[in-house]
Amino acid sequence: MLSEFSLIDRFFARRAAAAPRADDGSLGIGDDCALLAPRRGEMLAISTDMLVEGRHFFPDVDPEALGHKALAVNLSDLAAMGAKPQAFTLAFSLPKADEAWLAAFSEGLFNLAERYGCDLIGGDTTGGPLNLCLTVFGSVPPQAALRRDAAQAGDDIWISGTLGDARAGLGVQRGEWPADASDTATFRRALERPEPRIRLGLALRGIAHAALDLSDGLAGDLLHILKRSNVQATVDVDAVPRSDAMRRLSPEIQQRCTLAGGDDYELCFTAPAAARAAVESAGREVAIPVTRIGTISALQSAADRPAIGWRNAAGTPLTLTLQGFDHFHAD
Amino acid sequence: MLSEFSLIDRFFARRAAAAPRADDGSLGIGDDCALLAPRRGEMLAISTDMLVEGRHFFPDVDPEALGHKALAVNLSDLAAMGAKPQAFTLAFSLPKADEAWLAAFSEGLFNLAERYGCDLIGGDTTGGPLNLCLTVFGSVPPQAALRRDAAQAGDDIWISGTLGDARAGLGVQRGEWPADASDTATFRRALERPEPRIRLGLALRGIAHAALDLSDGLAGDLLHILKRSNVQATVDVDAVPRSDAMRRLSPEIQQRCTLAGGDDYELCFTAPAAARAAVESAGREVAIPVTRIGTISALQSAADRPAIGWRNAAGTPLTLTLQGFDHFHAD
Numbered sequence: 001m002l003s004e005f006s007l008i009d010r011f012f013a014r015r016a017a018a019a020p021r022a023d024d025g026s027l028g029i030g031d032d033c034a035l036l037a038p039r040r041g042e043m044l045a046i047s048t049d050m051l052v053e054g055r056h057f058f059p060d061v062d063p064e065a066l067g068h069k070a071l072a073v074n075l076s077d078l079a080a081m082g083a084k085p086q087a088f089t090l091a092f093s094l095p096k097a098d099e100a101w102l103a104a105f106s107e108g109l110f111n112l113a114e115r116y117g118c119d120l121i122g123g124d125t126t127g128g129p130l131n132l133c134l135t136v137f138g139s140v141p142p143q144a145a146l147r148r149d150a151a152q153a154g155d156d157i158w159i160s161g162t163l164g165d166a167r168a169g170l171g172v173q174r175g176e177w178p179a180d181a182s183d184t185a186t187f188r189r190a191l192e193r194p195e196p197r198i199r200l201g202l203a204l205r206g207i208a209h210a211a212l213d214l215s216d217g218l219a220g221d222l223l224h225i226l227k228r229s230n231v232q233a234t235v236d237v238d239a240v241p242r243s244d245a246m247r248r249l250s251p252e253i254q255q256r257c258t259l260a261g262g263d264d265y266e267l268c269f270t271a272p273a274a275a276r277a278a279v280e281s282a283g284r285e286v287a288i289p290v291t292r293i294g295t296i297s298a299l300q301s302a303a304d305r306p307a308i309g310w311r312n313a314a315g316t317p318l319t320l321t322l323q324g325f326d327h328f329h330a331d
Numbered sequence: 332m333l334s335e336f337s338l339i340d341r342f343f344a345r346r347a348a349a350a351p352r353a354d355d356g357s358l359g360i361g362d363d364c365a366l367l368a369p370r371r372g373e374m375l376a377i378s379t380d381m382l383v384e385g386r387h388f389f390p391d392v393d394p395e396a397l398g399h400k401a402l403a404v405n406l407s408d409l410a411a412m413g414a415k416p417q418a419f420t421l422a423f424s425l426p427k428a429d430e431a432w433l434a435a436f437s438e439g440l441f442n443l444a445e446r447y448g449c450d451l452i453g454g455d456t457t458g459g460p461l462n463l464c465l466t467v468f469g470s471v472p473p474q475a476a477l478r479r480d481a482a483q484a485g486d487d488i489w490i491s492g493t494l495g496d497a498r499a500g501l502g503v504q505r506g507e508w509p510a511d512a513s514d515t516a517t518f519r520r521a522l523e524r525p526e527p528r529i530r531l532g533l534a535l536r537g538i539a540h541a542a543l544d545l546s547d548g549l550a551g552d553l554l555h556i557l558k559r560s561n562v563q564a565t566v567d568v569d570a571v572p573r574s575d576a577m578r579r580l581s582p583e584i585q586q587r588c589t590l591a592g593g594d595d596y597e598l599c600f601t602a603p604a605a606a607r608a609a610v611e612s613a614g615r616e617v618a619i620p621v622t623r624i625g626t627i628s629a630l631q632s633a634a635d636r637p638a639i640g641w642r643n644a645a646g647t648p649l650t651l652t653l654q655g656f657d658h659f660h661a662d
Contacts, residue, residue, distance in 0.1 A: 052459035128383035133464035
C-alpha cells in the first residue's frame with residue numbers, strides 16, 4: 001500500500017465488499033484472497049485491461065471520467081460475452097496520492113460499479129508511473145456465452161449504438177478536424193464516458209451467435225470474429241450507424257472514424273437471419289439501437305482467407321485503405 | 332497489443348490455455364473473456380498484485396527470475412488461503428518489445444506456472460513504463476479457506492521455512508552489509524526466487540485456523556491477523572527460524588531482517604495447541620520446515636489493542652524498534 005494508506009482506504013476500501021456476505025460465503029478485501037463463485041451452474045467470465053497514462057488517456061484527463069472509463073471498458077468485455085457483472089479487482093500505481101484526484105477517480109469508478117451491482121473485491125496500490133489494471137468478473141451459463149468463434153454462414157452482422165464518435169472526439173482534441181461546440185461535446189462524451197452494453201449482452205443470450213466489443217475499430221475487430229469462426233463477411237459501409245454529429249463531418253472522415261476509429265465499446269454481433277425480429281425486440285427492450293450492417297458467408301475455397309468485403313449502399317464493392325489511421329491506443 | 336504482436340503471441344499465447352477444454356467448458360485467451368469455474372462446491376480464491384520497476388525489482392533484474400517472482404508472489408497469496416492454483420491473467424506494459432527479455436521472462440513465468448498446473452487464461456499488453464499486473468485464481472472449499480480473521484486464543488503461531496534472507500540479499504546488493512560469495516548466493520536466491528508454499532497451504536486445510544503470507548515482514552504482517560481476529564500475540568524472537576547464512580550476520584541485523592525484512596513469502600499461521608503433531612506431520616509430508624514461534628491470547632480488556640509482545644528465549648520481554656527499516660517495497 002502507499003504510505004498514504006488512509007487515503008486509499010478512505011476512497012476505496014470503504015466502498016468495497018469488505019465483509020463476508022452471509023448469502024454466498026464470498027469474501028472481499030482484507031484477506032490474502034477474495035473468495036468468489038459464479039451463480040449455480042454458471043461460469044465466471046474474466047477479463048483484464050491495463051490503462052497507461054499518455055497511451056490510453058491524456059495526463060490531464062478528468063479523473064472522474066477516467067474512473068468511469070477504466071471500469072466501463074472492462075465491463076464492455078463482459079457485455080460482449082453475455083455475462084452479468086459480479087465483481088472486480090483494481091490494481092494501480094500512482095506517482096503520488098493526490099486527494100482530490102483519488103476522490104474524483106473513485107467517484108467515477110464506483111458510480112458505474114454500483115449501477116451494475118459490481119463489487120470491488122480486491123486490489124493493490126503502489127507508487128510508480130500512473131497505471132490502472134482492472135480485472136472484472138461476470139457470471140454466464142457456458143452454453144449461453146457469446147463467443148467469437150460462433151459466427152455461421154448466413155448470419156447477419158449487427159452493431160449496437162453508433163460508431164466513430166470517440167475517434168472523432170480524439171481528432172477534435174488533436175486539431176485534426178474542427179467541430180462546433182455541441183458536436184465537440186457529443187464526441188467528447190463518447191470518448192470519455194462509454195456506456196458498457198451489459199443489458200444488451202444479456203438480452204442477446206440465446207439469440208446472437210458470435211459477439212465482441214469494438215475497441216480497436218470495426219475493420220480490425222470484426223476480423224477477430226471472422227478468423228476464429230473461419231468465415232468471411234460483407235459489410236455495407238453506408239449502413240454503419242453514426243450520430244448526427246458524425247454526419248456533419250466529411251464523408252472521408254466519417255468512413256475512417258466509423259470503420260477504423262477505435263474506442264467505440266459498442267457490440268458487434270452475428271445472429272441468424274431468422275432471428276431479426278428477436279434481435280430488434282432485444283434492442284427495444286433495453287433501449288439500445290441495433291443496426292444490421294452486413295452478412296456472414298462461408299469461405300469459398302481452402303485457399304480463401306477470412307476477410308471483410310466492403311460495399312456501398314448500392315452494392316458496389318469498395319477498396320478501402322484503413323491501415324495507418326491511428327486511434328488512441330494501438331494495443 | 333503491442334505492434335510487435337507476433338512476439339507477444341510467440342512467447343505468451345503459445346503457452347496459454349487457448350482452446351476450450353472439453354472437460355469443464357473453460358475458455359482461455361482469444362475471446363473477450365476467459366471462462367472459469369471453481370471445482371464443484373468450491374469457490375475461486377482471487378488475488379492481484381502489481382509490480383513496478385524500481386520499486387519491486389531493479390531495472391537490471393534477471394528477466395527469468397522476474398517472471399518467476401511475479402507469479403510466485405501471487406501464488407503465495409493462494410497458498411495463504413489454502414487454495415489450489417487454477418489459472419492466472421497477466422497484464423503488462425513494456426517500454427519496448429525486447430525479444431531476449433520476453434523469452435527469458437516468459438520462461439521463468441511458465442516454468443513456475445506449469446509446476447503448479449496454473450494456466451494463463453487472459454491478459455493485456457501495452458506500451459509504457461515497465462509494469463506487471465497478475466491476477467491468480469485458485470479453488471478452495473469456503474469452509475476450508477485459511478482466513479486472517481480465524482485466529483483463536485490458545486493457538487500456536489507457526490512459520491514456514493526461514494525468514495529474513497530476502498532482506499539480507501537486498502542489504503548485500505545495496506552495500507548495507509557484506510557477506511561471502513556463498514551466503515550472497517543464498518540471500519539472492521531468496522530475494523529473486525521465492526517458492527510459493529502451495530503444498531503446505533493445502534496440507535494445512537482443516538488443521539490451521541488463520542494464515543497469511545509474509546510479504547512486508549513478520550512484525551507488520553502478523554498484526555493483520557491479530558487485528559482481524561481481535562487477539563494479541565506473544566512471539567519468541569529467538570525461535571524465529573533463520574538460515575545458516577543469516578546466523579553469520581550480526582545479531583542486530585538478524586533481528587531486523589527476520590522480524591521486519593519483507594519479501595519472505597513464507598506462511599505465518601495459527602493452529603490450536605492440540606494440533607501440534609498434525610502441523611508437524613503436514614510440514615514433513617510436503618518437506619517444508621514449520622517452526623512454532625509464539626502463541627495467540629485474548630485481549631485483556633476492552634481498551635486492549637491487538638499487538639505483538641516480543642520475548643527472547645528466556646522469556647524476557649523486549650522493546651523492539653522495527654519502524655523505519657525499509658524493505659524493497661513499502662506497499
